[in-house]
Amino acid sequence: MPKITIDGKELEFKQGQTIIQAAADYGIDIPHFCYHPKLSISGNCRICLVEVERMPKLVIACATLASDGMVVHTNSEKTIAARNAVMEFILINHPLDCPICDEAGECKLQDYAYQHSTGESRFVEEKVHKDKRVQLGPHVMFDGERCISCSRCIRFCDEIAKDSELTFVQRGDRVTITTFPGEQLDNPYSMNVVDICPVGALTNSDFRFKARVWDMSLTNSICTGCSRGCNIEIWVRNNEILRLTPRHNEEVNSYWMCDHGRLNTFKFVNASDRIDCPQLRLNGSLKKVEWDEAFSFLSNKLKQFSKNEIAVIGSAYSTCEDNYIVSKFAKNTLGTYNVDFIRHIDPSFADDILRTEDLTPNSRGAELVGVFPEKNGLDLNGIVRSIKDGKIKALYLIEDDILSFDPILEEYLKKLELFVIHTSNYNRSCDYADVILPAATYAEKNGTFVNIQGRVQRIRPAVATTELDRSLDGMSLSRLDKFGTSFDRWAQGKKYDAKSTWKILTNLSSYFGQKYKYQSSEDVFMDITRNISEFNGLDYESIGLLGKELSFDKVKI
């Protein structure tokens, strides 16, 4: 393998790599604005200038191919001087907007201004004025003055979103970014430009001014928008999710996520229609009750039905752990084999970038852990038919809305003798439910999802419920979480009294005389790994941040 010497260290590199890539492989960070590992090389920001021995001038590390025997200095006197000069040039027309800029705190320009500049501006003239607050598309706001013309957003649209919408116009210091005539920045991946923008020129219209980045805690999780399972970070302040951002995972989503996942998969967590305690329908109206009362009411009711009169519908929105217990509860406790879950398929949603036609995060997982009919049990269509026939008299629905599957079912739901629903938010099925149990959302529990590739990935609680304590349960803490007291208004975010479905069902099982010894979702998962061959040998630790492929060679599905 060819070797390159960077800052005195001899490093091996692959033929065809540029200096910046070779350095990055060994954790040497060469400053860069326009270079992005997933975009083509543009070489226009000039901050990555490095000194290469026997080259007459400094070269840009992002566009210079590494070659055998090359000796590079990334911190020599000449490089530092050049870097400072480039910073000074970039800052000439950059406004001092940091106090009102959302990027502050995660801004490359801000960071580099600390690291690589003299700290004083010699420019006393009037800065160039450009358009501020330009709505480039439905979700992205552009500030022309802050832009440093790195062209990352333009290249992103051209190369990743495959929808050329942005371009440079004008020349020199007047250069600015705009959409092509008649176009808008409205491709399904448009908000990734906000993440890759090294400054605050492109900001998220949805998140704009909601919080400073240093006030939020972030939790590694998985997007629930479709079965791709993009790795994400959940940003929370005062127990409220404020934004989602993609997390790098080369096997799944690289650096990206789609706008649907980013915008539509978290607002329900803090929405006003959350179910925040168990509810029973008594004499036609819903009444809020304690968990114990709900469990004893529900278990007494369930015992009145014969096995074939009950159907249980699991959920592709909830975790493998939840669905594993759903299947166990149905088959062992209730004794029914009428078990299935609702598939939410929309072929028009799919594309060849990330989006898949399956709109749920865990349909593969639900199937694997046993949410399917066995021994002549009814599948979903069979269950729906039998509800209409009146053969199924009790329906147990987990975290889903059966009316979204079959709206005609509405009148038949009224006729059910018992309709139980676990749900995080109010949905139309709740109007007919006899028992509503509040389920924790994906942002409030531990668990695993299996994505379309058969990759098992972890979700972690980012928002606390009444049974979770941020510090005791190992959730991520912001400064405000650490020091807030019950008297501080900024630490009194609403906590819902919701539980994970696996926990609700294990509690309920004890009313049937069955005791499960699960203390945590990890215990449930360990049981899954012992009983389901695809999961053999896995544990939460080995799944880690980036997930693990399941082994499908033993059993074919």
Added chain:
Amino acid sequence: MTQINNSLKKRKKDLTFWQRIYIPEIIKGLSLTMKNMLRPKFTMEYPEEKFIPPASYRGRPVLVMERSGDERCVACGLCSRVCPALAIEVQAAETEREKERYPEKFEINMLRCIFCGLCEEVCPEEAIVMSKDYELAFTNRDDAIYGKDKLLVPVDQLQDRIEFLRKYK
């Protein structure tokens, strides 16, 4: 121990005759009292009479209200970040004004505030300053949380402090 006892004994012996008869010492003390009685008074008959502090005084922090009636604050949150007692909560929102951003909510918990003045020091807009107001008394926790209604003070009333800051900050 013996040493101390010795020195005490010694000290007793050291007193002069005039000291021992005590009367001159009383006269000395009373003359000091009389002298101070005739000097100008430092105390005030608070609350009838109020102390007006100098510009360097750090009373309760307030927000500067421009003559237009708008707050000067852009809700950058630096005061909230720097506050060692976590007394300040800021929620930003967007406005149509030129500065884009304003504090939708700005609350200072006066029970947490330690009057250190770091908020004033860090403010990039000269929007939060320490006032001369020292009269802070509450009967419950909620009253101690000052919102924008109590925090906004017209800029003209704060000129003294702002000039002080420009001179020394």
